[in-house]
Amino acid sequence: MAKRKTGPLEMRLWGDPALRVACTPVGVVTDDLRRLAVEMLETMYNANGVGLAAPQVGRTERLCVIDVPQDAEKEEYAEANAAIPMPLVMANPEILAREGEQTDEEGCLSFPSIHLPVTRANRVSFTFVDAEGKRQTHTAFGLLARAVQHELEHLDGGVFIDNVADKAPIAAKLDKLEAKTKRRLGLG
Numbered sequence: 001m002a003k004r005k006t007g008p009l010e011m012r013l014w015g016d017p018a019l020r021v022a023c024t025p026v027g028v029v030t031d032d033l034r035r036l037a038v039e040m041l042e043t044m045y046n047a048n049g050v051g052l053a054a055p056q057v058g059r060t061e062r063l064c065v066i067d068v069p070q071d072a073e074k075e076e077y078a079e080a081n082a083a084i085p086m087p088l089v090m091a092n093p094e095i096l097a098r099e100g101e102q103t104d105e106e107g108c109l110s111f112p113s114i115h116l117p118v119t120r121a122n123r124v125s126f127t128f129v130d131a132e133g134k135r136q137t138h139t140a141f142g143l144l145a146r147a148v149q150h151e152l153e154h155l156d157g158g159v160f161i162d163n164v165a166d167k168a169p170i171a172a173k174l175d176k177l178e179a180k181t182k183r184r185l186g187l188g
Contacts, residue, residue: 008039008042008043009039009040009042009043009057009058010057010058011043011047011056011057011109011110012055012056012057012058012110013110013111013112013177013180013181014110014111014114014159014174014177014178014181015177015178015179015180015181015182015185015187016058016110016181016185017185017187018055018056018058019055019056019110019154019157019159020055020157020159021055021060021157022155022156022157023053023054023055023059023060023061023062023063023155023156023157024060024061024062025062025092026061026062026063026091026092026129028133029091029129029130029131029132029133033061033063033091033131034089034131036054036059036061036063037063037065037089037131039057040052040054040057040063040064040065041065041067041087041089043057044065044067044109045067047109049109050066050067050068050069050072050143050147051064051065051066051067051068051147051148051150051151052064052065052109052151053151053152053154053155054154054155055154055155055157056109056110056154061091062091062092062093062155063089063090063091063155064090064093064151064152064154064155065087065088065089065090065151066086066087066088066090066144066147066148066151067086067087067088068081068086068143068144068147069086070082070086072143073142073143073144074142074143076141076142077141077142077143077144080139080140080141081140081141081142081144083138084138084140084144088128088130089130089131090128090129090130090151091128091129091130091131092128092129093126093127093128093148093151093152093155094126094127094128094152095124095125095126095148095149095152096124096125096126096127096137097124097125098121098123098124098149099121099122099123099124100121100122100123101119101120101121101122102119102120102121102122102142102145102146103117103118103119103120104117104118104143104146105117105118106118106120106146106150106160107160108150108159108160110159111159111160111161111174111177112177113173114161114170114173114174114177116160116161116164116167116169116170117164118146118160118163118164119163120145120146120149120150120163121145121149122141122142122145123139123140123141123145124139124140124145124148124149125137125138125139126138126139126140126148126152161174
């Protein structure tokens with residue numbers, strides 16, 4: 001498998017078909033799903049990430065986790081985002097509205113050492129079912145808004161480089177990572 005050990009779960013890297021699978025909605029939040037969320041958080045923390053989606057660990061549940069440290073957020077958004085309790089464990093998340101625009105460097109745990117400027121909405125309203133099975137709705141700004149969009153994209157079978165028109169600056173890195181991953185998977 002094309003994986004990188006970062007915690008209790010194995011990280012799937014670019015070239016692994018798991019990253020292109022659209023996830024299946026979660027019916028009921030179970031103890032197994034909560035356990036998976038805890039393992040995903042541990043894996044994310046061990047890899048120094050702020051978000052992780054189920055496909056990145058080879059799972060197909062519509063589940064992601066996010067933990068944006070308050071000190072990582074721009075000052076103008078820190079107070080507004082402080083009302084959103086971290087970490088977020090989100091089953092069946094959906095974006096309800098997007099507003100504004102921000103462009104910033106973005107990376108992904110499934111694309112080690114690859115960072116590109118990506119334009120996303122600066123404000124997103126989103127809903128999800130939490131680890132207790134309760135529906136929540138929040139509005140996030142800045143880095144947290146970026147993380148929500150990034151992780152939900154994974155749940156739909158997308159990846160952050162899909163948002164970049166000019167991949168030329170990282171084409172060689174992408175090709176090398178994809179080839180290495182496919183060799184490990186026996187796909188090339």
